Amino acid sequence: MAVTASMQGTTMAQRTNVEWLTALGDGDDAALADLRTYVLRAALFTLQRARHHVGHLGTSALGQLAEDCAQESLAAILQRLGTFRGESQFTTWAYTFAVNMALLAARRERWASVSLDHILDGSETPSSTSGGHDATLDPERRALQAEAVAAIRDAIEHHLTARQKQLLRAVVFEQVPLDEVVRHWGSNRNALYKLLHDARRKLKSHLHARGFDVEEILDLFGARA
């Protein structure tokens, strides 16, 4: 612990992973203060970068949000100190918590006034493509496109569960952050990611069974993945 780094005009000790763990495990005040500075910086940086989520908030509200996120991340880091495996720098590991908390808060702010029920209960399914209305296309290609669109609609309407359809509509079509649906449904990110994963697999497999390869469909519409 010899080299020093300057942050916020103060001098902070540069610690190895072992030094961080030992100091924090011992309740060392200087290490706690330094860690708090790291996570506050990460929270402020994240909110500054996430203007598309929090552009409507004023400087004071954003500053307070960053402080709250820093405090929450600090508590989470200290609680999970025993799970740090040393596969990264301790500070990068700590940043991950602060960034996660700050983005959760930023997305919550962005979507607070949006009715997710309205989005989740919509009924929109794919019906058109980049080439779908092109009258210059040869009839065979147009027929293939129509067949592909029908297969996709059929997969969504008849092979996905109601929950999968809602999630697909919100997260893939309307780009609602997964966290917001998690919050709305009182679920967790892993469970909803799995639900989407299963929906994608079903879609892919259904299209395959109908003789379509997803890459080929994208090609068909001039949108190669």
Place this chain on the structure above:
Amino acid sequence: MSVSKFERLLRLASRTQEQELSCTECFDVLPQYVDLEVAGAAPERELPLFRQHLEQCAVCREEYETVRELARLEAEGRSPSIDDLRRSL
């Protein structure tokens, strides 16, 4: 439905794998991946499922991009100060 929504769905479906990382697994691997990347290594070779998860999950991708930027600035000795960040909010 707009063209972009249709294509977005197909692109996600085309990159779907039988086995994918969960968001928690992605969170756990993220700092290691970022450190390797910032150090100039090629972590996508060692941790291909991490990159695949990011293609599918916008929230994890946003977190990864932010942590990577922070770590990169730190490695270059250009970390923003708290005062500067507060002023720029």
